[in-house]
Amino acid sequence: MTILVATDLDRTMIYSRAAMDLEPTTAESDLQCVEHYDGAPLSFVTVTGARLLQAVARTAVLVPTTTRTIEQFRRIALPGSPWRYAITSNGGNILVDGIPDPRWRSGIDESARSRGAGLDEVTTALRSRISDDWVRNCRVADELFCYLVVDLAALPDDFLAEWGTWCGARGWNVSRQGRKIYTMPDAVSKSSAVAEVRRRLVADGSIAEVAMTLAAGDGALDADMLAAADAAIRPRHGELDALDWQHPHLTVTNRRGIAAGEEILRWFLLHAEKDPAVPAGQNLPAGAHI
Template sequence: MNTLIATDLDRTMIYSKAALKAAPTNAPLRVVELTKEKPVSHMTVAAAELLHELALRTPLIPTTTRTIAQFKRIHMPGEPWRYAITSNGGNILVDGSPDEEWRAGVDAATRAAGASLDEVAAELRSRISDTWADKFRIADDMFCYLVVRLDRLPADFLPQWGLWCSENGWAASQQGRKIYAMPATICKSFAVAEVRRRLVDEGVLESGAKVLAAGDGALDAEMLVAADAGIRPRHGELEALDWQHPTVRVTDASGVAAGEEIVRWFVEHSATS
């Protein structure tokens, strides 16, 4: 095989009820995630069918900032996955189980690069107020994030928090109501490169195989740039930043229709490559 596909999930491949309301569609939908037996995330039926066909012939790697537990709630066409990337690249799952050697290397790099998770969490807690921060979470003992009320979020919080993070070996990013603090050493592109190397060693991919990628957030930007070609939806954090790159296409559609457009783009470009 001569193509590897790495794709972000939330607001790239799958869409919550809030995301559906932001860009309504009349297309038939398929539920791909349930929480307490209630639908949480969706794809168009056409996208789900195309993704199933694509995953049969092309290595496809779900690549998400979700924790392992959050990722395992998703049941997307193409599973079970030989490889999946969670925790923004901090974990590589092999047949559903975290690769301990990869995780150990990530933890060692984080310790060497700057502040510890405990230090970052303590600093972040000292800067927030329950008048605008609804939740504070530690994710997979790797990074932390807030869920905030956007209408009450102080305008200077993210710039100031981002500056502190950058001075201490971390990075800050906002995706919708979530504000992340992520070690600079954890990146989706590093994990994608490792999975590609393993698939070449296993004989699944040709040595010159190309990487196609998709994502909507700032945490996806490096993965998009590192890929041979990429695509991002016309919504999300990168759209708000008007982020552009010569090898990254922007969809015509927004919302869940953009997710379907991305799958069609993968099908076209994996066939031609």
């Protein structure tokens, strides 16, 4: 039976140069650019990682699952595409053959409205608390949530706690991932979007009711998705690693940085090889031993 693989992208599958944490033996020729921004290379996988990603896409139903906006996601030329389903905006949007599903989004918007404060109220309250002294950018993403890009050295010590308390009382939550601070409606989550994609795949016969769901991610906004999966993996870096986040069915990679991306893909393939519908060794690229 085919398995479902839901994976975060940034610092899980793809890496900026600042996040790569390259091993001494990695050469420039070992890297493959998968995203350009303003004409400059921005995000990478290893060449081996690209082959492994294509193998996973052949073996499983792979669903890219990201906090990126639709526009930001579309910049990525991810090996293994095109994707029947992709999840963006932290679960706020489901793309079907690249097109946002309006039915899913309208349900998310209605749920967010019913649970607490609206986006305008939240962004107004946020802007009253921030300063150019430590905020480099304040953005609204897909008219759904907002995030700050901050100078961590200048970030006020009490901001996250105070802002988190205000949001928590109004149906929103706050998460810091690196230099970004996300303010997200409680109605929006990766786990709920993955569950909806899974429901559709079971309904149309693409996967069996008993098929496993695997998940990977590095940030706090991935935690609900990892916990909801049948088995999950996180890299030995990122926000969840800093929090020492654990779960009974969680695996943690041995390697860090872009090398962890390869390890995660091999882990996906190892589970796929256990799938009785997949002949052993059929989907591994040449030289990519598990």
